[in-house]
Amino acid sequence: MLVFASEDHRAHNPTELHLFAGEALPPKEVPARAETILGALKAAGLADVREPDPLDSDPSARDLLSRVHDAAYLEFLRTAHQRWCALTGNDGGGEAMPFVRPILGPGFTVPDHVLAELGRYSNDADPLLAGTWQAATSAATCAIGAARTVVSGDAGAAYALARPPGHHAGPDNFGGYCYLNNSAIAAELVTATGGRAATLDVDTHAGNGTQAVFWHRRDVLSVSLHIDPSVEYPYFQGYPAERGAGDGEGFNHNLTMGRRTQWPGYEPVLDQACRLVDDFGPDVVVVALGVDTAVEDGVLALEGDDYLRLGERLARLGRPTVLVQEGGYDLRVLGRNVAAVIEGFAQAR
Numbered sequence: 342m343l344v345f346a347s348e349d350h351r352a353h354n355p356t357e358l359h360l361f362a363g364e365a366l367p368p369k370e371v372p373a374r375a376e377t378i379l380g381a382l383k384a385a386g387l388a389d390v391r392e393p394d395p396l397d398s399d400p401s402a403r404d405l406l407s408r409v410h411d412a413a414y415l416e417f418l419r420t421a422h423q424r425w426c427a428l429t430g431n432d433g434g435g436e437a438m439p440f441v442r443p444i445l446g447p448g449f450t451v452p453d454h455v456l457a458e459l460g461r462y463s464n465d466a467d468p469l470l471a472g473t474w475q476a477a478t479s480a481a482t483c484a485i486g487a488a489r490t491v492v493s494g495d496a497g498a499a500y501a502l503a504r505p506p507g508h509h510a511g512p513d514n515f516g517g518y519c520y521l522n523n524s525a526i527a528a529e530l531v532t533a534t535g536g537r538a539a540t541l542d543v544d545t546h547a548g549n550g551t552q553a554v555f556w557h558r559r560d561v562l563s564v565s566l567h568i569d570p571s572v573e574y575p576y577f578q579g580y581p582a583e584r585g586a587g588d589g590e591g592f593n594h595n596l597t598m599g600r601r602t603q604w605p606g607y608e609p610v611l612d613q614a615c616r617l618v619d620d621f622g623p624d625v626v627v628v629a630l631g632v633d634t635a636v637e638d639g640v641l642a643l644e645g646d647d648y649l650r651l652g653e654r655l656a657r658l659g660r661p662t663v664l665v666q667e668g669g670y671d672l673r674v675l676g677r678n679v680a681a682v683i684e685g686f687a688q689a690r
């Protein structure tokens with residue numbers, strides 16, 4: 342499998358404790374995630390590794406970012422940490438954490454103040470670090486590299502080792518460890534070259550950012566299968582009644598399942614999602630490949646060979662496929678589970 346990976350992800354290395362449901366915990370979205378995945382892919386002989394072109398030397402990649410995200414949001418992401426350091430006197434090593442929230446209701450002004458903008462552009466409590474922009478853009482370029490390879494026909498499938506992940510990032514907001522929506526950027530590349538794309542999000546959480554990006558569009562089908570959001574992040578979106586609007590009505594699908602669902606309950610939902618993709622008939626499928634469905638991650642309950650079967654089912658779609666890494670946080674099983682999906686996919690092709 343062609344694997345697009347960059348060492349620049351290491352520039353985003355949060356270490357400060359995060360408050361989660363009243364408990365201060367170490368961050369889970371850390372550089373070791375990408376390193377353990379790459380190690381497992383190499384050990385299994387599944388990785389033909391490519392370095393993506395850097396964003397600075399790739400105007401068409403910058404254009405793709407602008408098609409998915411608002412210009413003001415991109416400028417905020419690029420500059421906010423520096424502005425926060427100037428405001429607070431931080432030496433550059435600190436983590437800028439949102440702590441105010443937009444006030445719902447009439448009247449909404451976002452002043453030119455970095456603390457207000459941190460609240461405006463975030464949808465939970467992820468930090469911006471000095472290296473967040475560098476890491477997030479490297480993840481996006483990995484997705485772009487993989488998508489270009491598939492769209493050009495050079496490979497039938499490619500995998501982007503994208504870190505930080507992306508599927509919770511909307512056109513103008515970050516959250517759920519996500520800053521730039523790597524999967525949406527890959528799908529956008531397909532449409533920018535005249536094709537139709539389907540995003541198939543198998544992460545344990547709703548792909549709410551991807552849904553928001555393509556909400557009004559029918560050239561991209563968005564399908565996400567995930568834990569019922571009434572009991573898990575992202576809580577406010579990801580429900581079956583959300584089906585897109587305007588031209589995009591009927592082109593967004595949320596398929597939900599209960600906590601601790603195991604493979605026998607998961608497989609029919611996956612199958613339903615795959616049939617929706619089949620019916621749409623995309624030129625390229627973009628798989629938002631979260632493996633935080635693992636029982637060790639504590640939400641759903643897939644394990645072991647379930648990931649081989651997941652890879653086989655994705656391969657049986659029989660379409661050019663871009664696999665983009667999303668969640669998966671238990672370092673004991675993360676690499677093994679991603680490698681199993683890639684192996685199952687490769688064997689079934």
Ligand SMILES: [Zn+2]
Nearest residue numbers: 544545546668
């Ligand atoms: Zn997730």
